[in-house]
Amino acid sequence: xxRPSTSILFIYGxxxxxxxxxxxxxxxxxxxxxxxxxxxxxxxxxxARLIVILLLISVWGTFLNAVLVANHGPIVCVWxxxxxxxxxxxxxxxxxxxxxxxxxxxxVFIGTARPEEILRDxxxxxxxxxxxxxxxxxxxxxxxxxxxxxxxxxxxxxxxxYHRIAYLPKDVKTLLLPLLSIxxxxxIWAGITVELRGFRKxxxxxxxxxxxxxxIIVLIWLAVQVILPFAMGxxxx
Amino acid sequence: xxxxxIAAAGYTEGQKIIEDVKGELGEGEILVLAGPSGSGKTTxxxxxxxxxxxxxxxxxxxxxxxxxxxxxxxxxxxxxxGLIGAVLQDPDKQxxxxxxxxEVAFTLENLGYDEKTxxxxxxxxxxxxxxxxxxxxxxxxxxxxxxxRLTFASAVVHDPKLLILDEPSANVDPWGIREIRGFIxxxxxxxxGVLIVEHKLRYFLWENIEIxxxxxxxxxxxxxxxxxxxxxxxxxxxxIDAGPSRIIDVRGGRDKTVLEARSLTIGYSGNIVAENIDLxxxxxxxxxxxxxxGSGKTTxxxxxxxGLRELDGQIYINGKQLLAKERMRRVFYVPQMPDxLFVEQSxxxxxxxxxxxxxxxxxxxxxxxxxxxxxxxxxPYRLSHGQRRWLGIVVAYAYKPSVILLDExxxxxxxxxxxxxxxAVEKLRMRGVSFIISTHDPRVIGEMCNRAYLLDGKRLHxxxxxxxxxYLEKEAxxxxxxx
Numbered sequence: 001x002x003r004p005s006t007s008i009l010f011i012y013g014x015x016x017x018x019x020x021x022x023x024x025x026x027x028x029x030x031x032x033x034x035x036x037x038x039x040x041x042x043x044x045x046x047x048a049r050l051i052v053i054l055l056l057i058s059v060w061g062t063f064l065n066a067v068l069v070a071n072h073g074p075i076v077c078v079w080x081x082x083x084x085x086x087x088x089x090x091x092x093x094x095x096x097x098x099x100x101x102x103x104x105x106x107x108v109f110i111g112t113a114r115p116e117e118i119l120r121d122x123x124x125x126x127x128x129x130x131x132x133x134x135x136x137x138x139x140x141x142x143x144x145x146x147x148x149x150x151x152x153x154x155x156x157x158x159x160x161x162y163h164r165i166a167y168l169p170k171d172v173k174t175l176l177l178p179l180l181s182i183x184x185x186x187x188i189w190a191g192i193t194v195e196l197r198g199f200r201k202x203x204x205x206x207x208x209x210x211x212x213x214x215x216i217i218v219l220i221w222l223a224v225q226v227i228l229p230f231a232m233g234x235x236x237x
Numbered sequence: 238x239x240x241x242x243i244a245a246a247g248y249t250e251g252q253k254i255i256e257d258v259k260g261e262l263g264e265g266e267i268l269v270l271a272g273p274s275g276s277g278k279t280t281x282x283x284x285x286x287x288x289x290x291x292x293x294x295x296x297x298x299x300x301x302x303x304x305x306x307x308x309x310x311x312x313x314x315x316x317x318x319g320l321i322g323a324v325l326q327d328p329d330k331q332x333x334x335x336x337x338x339x340e341v342a343f344t345l346e347n348l349g350y351d352e353k354t355x356x357x358x359x360x361x362x363x364x365x366x367x368x369x370x371x372x373x374x375x376x377x378x379x380x381x382x383x384x385x386r387l388t389f390a391s392a393v394v395h396d397p398k399l400l401i402l403d404e405p406s407a408n409v410d411p412w413g414i415r416e417i418r419g420f421i422x423x424x425x426x427x428x429x430g431v432l433i434v435e436h437k438l439r440y441f442l443w444e445n446i447e448i449x450x451x452x453x454x455x456x457x458x459x460x461x462x463x464x465x466x467x468x469x470x471x472x473x474x475x476x477i478d479a480g481p482s483r484i485i486d487v488r489g490g491r492d493k494t495v496l497e498a499r500s501l502t503i504g505y506s507g508n509i510v511a512e513n514i515d516l517x518x519x520x521x522x523x524x525x526x527x528x529x530x531g532s533g534k535t536t537x538x539x540x541x542x543x544g545l546r547e548l549d550g551q552i553y554i555n556g557k558q559l560l561a562k563e564r565m566r567r568v569f570y571v572p573q574m575p576d577x578l579f580v581e582q583s584x585x586x587x588x589x590x591x592x593x594x595x596x597x598x599x600x601x602x603x604x605x606x607x608x609x610x611x612x613x614x615x616x617p618y619r620l621s622h623g624q625r626r627w628l629g630i631v632v633a634y635a636y637k638p639s640v641i642l643l644d645e646x647x648x649x650x651x652x653x654x655x656x657x658x659x660x661a662v663e664k665l666r667m668r669g670v671s672f673i674i675s676t677h678d679p680r681v682i683g684e685m686c687n688r689a690y691l692l693d694g695k696r697l698h699x700x701x702x703x704x705x706x707x708y709l710e711k712e713a714x715x716x717x718x719x720x
Contacts, residue, residue: 114373119339120346140335144377152577155544159565159636160580161594174580181618182576189330192283195292197391198318198347205352 004214006113006121012222016105019225020098026090028229029097036104044111051103058099059092066091125209130202138190146183153178238264238398238430239285243299246284250296254280255454262399262430262447267421269433269441272451273476273651274622278434280454282401285432286321287314304398319348322392326404326649328384332391337363337379338372341391348395358394366390381530382413389420393429400424402433406440407649410530410677411713414440418714436651438472438479440713450475476653482706484683488666490519494556495639495671496541496568501550503533503540509548510536514697516673516690518640523662523672525682527705528692534675535573537692538642541673542570554639569638573645575629579617584609587617587628591635605631605664623654627661640671647678659685679706 004012016032023029045052066088073086113121123133157174158164166175209215229235239262247254255277262268270278280289287308289295297309304320307313322344325331334340341362345355363369366386371379379387385408392400405417418440424431435441438448442462450458452475460468464479472479496518504510510533518524526534539545541552543564551558554567571578581587588606592599603609606627612620617628626646633641643662647655662672662685674681682689682705689705690697700708 134333137335137339138333141333141376144375145329148377149577152572152574155539155542155570156572156578157580158544159542159569160578160591160632161566162580177582178577178579178618181579181616182574185618186330189325189327190333192288192292193323193325193331194333194343196286196288196318196321196323197344201315201318201349202347203349 002212002214003112003114004218005125005210006117007125007209008211008215008218009109009113010118010122010126012218013105013109015222016225017102020101023229023235024094025229025234026093026097027232027234029094029101031228031234032225033097033101033104036108037100038104040104040107040111042111044107044109051107055099055103059096062095062099063088063092066095123204124207127204127206130199130204134194134199142183142186145186146179149179149182238262239301239303239432241285241299241301243281243284243297243301246280246289246295246297246299248280248289248293248295253454255284258449258451258456260447260449260456262432264398264428264430265425267425267431267433267441267443267446269435269438269446269448270451271434271436271438271448271472271475271477271479273436273653274649276451276476277454278451279403281451282323282403282432282434286317286323286401318344319395320397321399321401322395322397323401324388324392324403324405326407328381328388328408331388332376332384335375336373337368337376337387337390340376340387341394344391344395350395362390362394381408382410382416385409385413386416389417393420393424397429399430399432402431402435404435404437404649405433406435406437411709411711412529415712415714436477438477439481440715442479448472450477473652476651478652478655478680482679482683482710484703484706487523487685487687488521489687490522490671491669493520494518495520495554496673497553498541499551499553501540501552502548503536503545504548505536505545509695511692511695511697512549514550516697518671518673520639520671521666521669522688523666523674523686525686525689525702525705526673526675526692526697527677527682527689527700527709529677532692533695534692535644537697538570538644538673538675541640542568542642544570566636567638568640568642569633569636570642571626571629571633571644571646573648575625576618578629578632579625582616583614584617584620584628585613587632588635591632595635595637597635597637602631602635605634605661621654622649623651623657626650626654626658630658630661630665634665634670638670640673641665643672643674645676645678646674647676647681655680677709679709682706682709 016036019032023032067084070091071085071088076084076086076089119133119137122128123130153175162174163171166172242259243255245253245256258281260268270281272278283289284297285301290297290309291311291314301308306316306320308317332340334343338359342355342359345358360369363372366389368383368387368390371383406414409417421431433441444462446462448460449456450460450472469479494517498514498516501514502509502512503514526537528534536545540547543561546561552564554564579587581590588599588602592602608624617625620628630641646658650658674686676682682702689700689702691700691705
């Protein structure tokens with residue numbers, strides 16, 4: 001079977017992200033998080049291991065935050081000196097399910113769409129302005145380049161005796177100054193080169209999004225995630 | 238096809254960068270603008286293409302006729318992308334799309350080609366430049382040579398009348414230079430005009446080439462190949478590398494080993510880059526490591542500096558075996574782009590910071606920089622190419638390492654700047670600092686180093702300096718007579 005069109009997948013990801021912010025009850029959140037995460041990890045894990053790692057790290061951050069700001073209601077468990085109440089537990093579950101849904105939808109998109117199609121389809125089918133699609137493309141180009149800059153700067157900072165983790169203002173400066181100065185120089189020349197290659201003349205050719213069997217399946221599955229929580233009376237907006 | 242006469246041009250009102258430059262280029266002809274860094278070569282290109290006045294808010298007084306179009310007018314500037322293909326000095330600044338396919342197709346999409354033609358032409362061009370198998374890989378997964386080829390592919394995919402090359406040999410190893418020479422010859426045969434900005438002129442001295450020599454923003458001479466001895470001498474005096482490689486006597490070390498690697502294996506987890514490396518450096522020595530882009534020179538330097546862990550083997554500094562963390566600062570790595578090292582917004586603050594961090598007296602550092610007073614309030618990022626390299630070495634020196642590791646230090650340096658670099662290294666060698674220099678520049682081996690090693694096929698072996706220079710020149714496609 002053909003892969004669903006990139007623009008339909010983009011719309012799918014966008015709506016799931018919106019739903020993750022709209023839904024509050026655990027059942028609705030479970031409906032959009034578990035299946036999307038399962039499909040997303042199956043499709044996109046290889047290309048986006050970092051998202052999984054960040055998600056795991058976020059559990060601890062969210063937990064601490066929930067204990068600090070929402071630790072009220074009946075006691076759920078006692079962990080040494082730490083008393084965890086229902087409010088904190090609910091907040092943790094709610095936020096993590098939201099993040100899981102967003103990460104899952106992002107992984108479905110990353111794992112299914114081809115890089116060479118993303119920008120062209122977003123421009124032609126969703127009619128995004130060329131300045132936005134170019135910025136997206138350039139960001140995709142720059143991320144590994146800035147990662148390389150970051151690694152080189154970290155090595156140089158270690159040689160020069162600065163803290164590996166930048167927590168003091170001075171450390172932050174020694175990290176950001178070279179990173180931004182180099183990126184600025186690159187941006188100037190990138191601007192010149194795209195203009196010399198006719199970017200200002202670019203006229204996108206629009207077309208209707210492709211709607212075939214794969215796209216219909218994606219849209220039906222999306223409709224289920226939108227309608228079911230309301231039909232079942234779970235959704236509290 | 239191209240005719241220009243520019244009385245003056247600059248980036249800010251009232252400030253001339255170039256003055257009285259003229260030229261003409263026909264189909265199948267090559268024109269080289271040669272001169273030291275900052276002499277106005279790139280500005281001339283930006284003026285000819287209308288970039289200065291149409292994009293950079295600068296000004297141009299003069300006339301340009303490119304195939305009947307005047308790029309200095311807004312209407313003419315609109316036509317420029319269809320007429321020219323440009324290759325800039327640094328591929329990382331030029332490549333703007335995530336994959337090679339996108340990069341090449343971008344030009345055609347902008348110019349309004351239909352989808353079928355875009356696909357056909359893009360794939361054909363990528364094949365021609367040997368990039369079809371990497372068509373959908375991320376650009377960052379390409380080697381340095383492949384990135385350079387990609388810049389050429391995206392510059393010629395729309396079959397432009399004029400090809401503009403800004404220092405095409407910078408950031409390229411001799412194997413890459415050979416390819417570039419081939420692409421230029423091919424373009425010439427296809428009837429394209431080729432305008433080259435370059436100070437490594439000796440790689441581009443074919444017959445019937447017109448050379449315009451630049452100095453201080455002015456065109457000071459017009460030459461044509463073949464060049465006479467006097468002309469070559471004049472070019473060399475202007476900081477242009479037009480003569481043969483030199484191999485001069487370079488003082489050796491002081492018979493005391495400061496760094497030794499024994500049976501060293503380098504690489505990343507699960508990926509061995511080179512193995513069984515034996516390397517020895519004496520106090521005050523400068524040793525060159527040569528090899529293709531991607532052969533592992535940088536990995537070796539980073540491993541010696543402690544930025545990467547050795548996979549196997551031992552590294553001794555002053556007779557003591559040290560682990561990666563302990564090596565850092567005793568061996569100081571200066572990256573190919575020295576900007577990574579700088580942490581302050583002025584030269585003065587940069588040296589103060591280095592002095593504060595290391596305890597090395599500020600005066601001692603200032604003394605090593607003859608151009609300090611003129612530039613002390615300039616941002617390190619705004620210094621010239623050669624000055625930034627010089628500053629990088631001085632910052633490294635402040636940490637009093639036994640060995641300084643330089644990664645491709647001569648990239649983009651004209652002859653004057655190269656002499657500055659050589660001088661800086663020589664000064665520190667006199668003070669007992671040793672250098673390991675990763676390079677594919679014959680000048681570095683012939684004039685700065687007293688020994689050379691070749692990293693090839695995952696092995697490092699010592700090579701005679703004369704052979705090393707000959708080897709690099711031959712791989713660049715120069716006959717021994719040319720070299």
